[in-house]
Structures are given as structure tokens and as C-alpha cells.
Amino acid sequence: MSLVNETYILPAEKREGRSGSHGSVFPLFNDTARPDFLKSVSRFDDITLRAGGSLELCPGAKETFFILPLAGSVDLLGAGDSIPIENGTWLKAAPSPGSSCRICNPFDQPVNFLLIGYDDPQAGSHDMSGGKLVLDNQLLPLHASAGFGIIVGRFGERESVETSLRGPGLLAYVLEGIFEVKDRLLQSRDALSVPDALSLDFECFTHGGLVLFICDNGAAAA
Structure with a gap:
């Protein structure tokens, strides 16, 4: 399944994996086109x-x-x-x-x-x-460059965040728990691509939920 230049949910159960002598790999991307902010x-x-x-x-x-x-x-x-x-x-x-x-x-x-x-x-x-990742209900910038940023956070139940982005483009990936991101419900290992997003808003529905975002043009704005 490929990411396209429109809002797209990628459920965990629909991704195709591959197995080898080392174990298994479930890639989020394949070789097809993806939004500019993920190139x-x-x-x-x-x-x-x-x-x-x-x-x-x-x-x-x-x-x-x-x-x-x-x-x-x-x-x-x-x-x-x-x-x-x-x-x-x-x-x-x-x-x-x-x-x-x-x-x-x-x-x-x-x-x-x-x-x-x-x-x-x-x-x-x-x-x-x-x-180290801690339960502090805050987003932690792990990488920021001229191209994109990676941010991650661990949140308690019913904790929410709303902030602006420095440029259009957002990929959300739920690592643990259940989140509502941009009014879409995502469970563990589900992903959401919103290429034209200019803001980030989400709510965590499980204690200790862990979520990762890739945003265009660096991490979320202060």
C-alpha cells in the first residue's frame, strides 16, 4: 500500500510484510510515490x-x-x-x-x-x-532539519495536544495504545498521512499511549 497526496489511513492489518532468516519486516512504505514531506x-x-x-x-x-x-x-x-x-x-x-x-x-x-x-x-x-521515553504528556523532538522532523510522546489517558506545524504535511504512527488524530481513530501500529495538514491535534485514549509523528519542515512549532 502506498502513501498518496491525500489524507490516507494505513491500518496495521492491511500492510504486507516479508519474512526471512532474521525474522519479519512490515514496511510502511513501498517503492511508489509518497508525499513531498516524506521523500x-x-x-x-x-x-x-x-x-x-x-x-x-x-x-x-x-x-x-x-x-x-x-x-x-x-x-x-x-x-x-x-x-x-x-x-x-x-x-x-x-x-x-x-x-x-x-x-x-x-x-x-x-x-x-x-x-x-x-x-x-x-x-x-x-x-x-x-x-529515554517517559510519560510526561509532552512531545519530544528527536530530529529536526530543513526537510522534516521526528517527534514522539508518551501520554496518559484523555491527555490531548493541539499545536501548529511549520509547514504542511503530517504522518502519525501509533506505537502503543489508541489515539484520535485529526478526528481519525488509530490503534496500535496504524498510520495516518495528512499531506496538507498545517496543525497537529490528537487525544490519547489509553494510559501510557505512545505515538510518533513525522512533520514537514521540522518539529511542531512552539
């Missing part, structure tokens, strides 16, 4: 690694990866280093172009995580940052 995004994958499984990443020039564990924890291996990424935390990494790194499951049970790859002209080789 910098090279991949947006919901991935489950089998016990002991690993996934190789081969970054392009100025490509950055955003990794968010959703069930269990993973390790990022590269250049002789092993970086643990625990559940409830996130990591943004820009490996050197032409190098390779692996996301590994060191445990004896499956793990699940979100992987977003995107072009970031401001990224330098080996740039890395991360943090």
Missing part, C-alpha cells in the same frame, strides 16, 4: 527479530537511522562496538557511508523495534544520540 525517508519498518537474529544495515551518504525498541531490547554492532538499546529508550545513529552495521537480538526470544532511515544533510560520520 527524505528511505525506510519506515516495523521489525521483529527472531531469537539470536540480526539485520544488516548498509547506510548511504548522509543516511541516519532512528531505532526505537518496542518489545525487548536490541544491540547495534559496528566498527567493533556494541551499543545496547533498551526498551523505553531510542537511538539515532549516522554510520559512515559504505560501512555496515547490524542490529542484533542477543536474547532467546523475539524482539520488536521500529527502524526509520532518512537522509540528513547535517549528519556527520559516527554521529550518535539517544534518550
Whole structure:
């Protein structure tokens, strides 16, 4: 299923996945056209690694990866280093172009995580940052550039947010719980694309709901 230049809901159960020796991948995008505000995004994958499984990443020039564990924890291996990424935390990494790194499951049970790859002209080789997600009912900017921004937040039941955007374009992806975004009800792993959105408004209907947004031209305006 492709994202088109109109408001579009992408239910989790209608996305086509693929399986391999490492586990399964459910991409949000395919190779068809997508809205302008998402053209910098090279991949947006919901991935489950089998016990002991690993996934190789081969970054392009100025490509950055955003990794968010959703069930269990993973390790990022590269250049002789092993970086643990625990559940409830996130990591943004820009490996050197032409190098390779692996996301590994060191445990004896499956793990699940979100992987977003995107072009970031401001990224330098080996740039890395991360943090912890907390229930603070606020949106946390994880990336902002001239092209787009990634923001995420964990919210309590009946908490709501309404704010303006710096440019048209909004992708919402519910990681956990149930949210109403732009008057559309979204459940866990559902997505909503609103290419002409100039504002962001949503309400959380579950305690500890986790939601991620990609917005045009940076994060939500103050």
C-alpha cells in the first residue's frame, strides 16, 4: 500500500510484510510515490527479530537511522562496538557511508523495534544520540532539519495536544495504545498521512499511549 497526496489511513492489518532468516519486516512504505514531506525517508519498518537474529544495515551518504525498541531490547554492532538499546529508550545513529552495521537480538526470544532511515544533510560520520521515553504528556523532538522532523510522546489517558506545524504535511504512527488524530481513530501500529495538514491535534485514549509523528519542515512549532 502506498502513501498518496491525500489524507490516507494505513491500518496495521492491511500492510504486507516479508519474512526471512532474521525474522519479519512490515514496511510502511513501498517503492511508489509518497508525499513531498516524506521523500527524505528511505525506510519506515516495523521489525521483529527472531531469537539470536540480526539485520544488516548498509547506510548511504548522509543516511541516519532512528531505532526505537518496542518489545525487548536490541544491540547495534559496528566498527567493533556494541551499543545496547533498551526498551523505553531510542537511538539515532549516522554510520559512515559504505560501512555496515547490524542490529542484533542477543536474547532467546523475539524482539520488536521500529527502524526509520532518512537522509540528513547535517549528519556527520559516527554521529550518535539517544534518550529515554517517559510519560510526561509532552512531545519530544528527536530530529529536526530543513526537510522534516521526528517527534514522539508518551501520554496518559484523555491527555490531548493541539499545536501548529511549520509547514504542511503530517504522518502519525501509533506505537502503543489508541489515539484520535485529526478526528481519525488509530490503534496500535496504524498510520495516518495528512499531506496538507498545517496543525497537529490528537487525544490519547489509553494510559501510557505512545505515538510518533513525522512533520514537514521540522518539529511542531512552539
